[in-house]
Amino acid sequence: MYGERMRKLRKERKVPEKKLAELMGVKIRGYQFYESETTEPTINALIALADFYDVTIDYLVGRTDNPM
Secondary structure, eight states: HHHHHHHHHHHTTTOOOHHHHHHHTTOOHHHHHHHHTOOOOOOOHHHHHHHHHHHHHHHHHTTTTTOO
């Protein structure tokens, strides 16, 4: 679920993968692994994404459909 949410937010806001990878401290391929759910993001990466998109971590990981 987190990969789907990450992809949806990125596309809606037209943010390049490279920018998100830098924000999360990974290479672009590492970010792509998160979106494909091949690997799980660290808690620090989730916090960075939640702050960047102004959503909750619960929303990112699919525990709620309410982004706030």
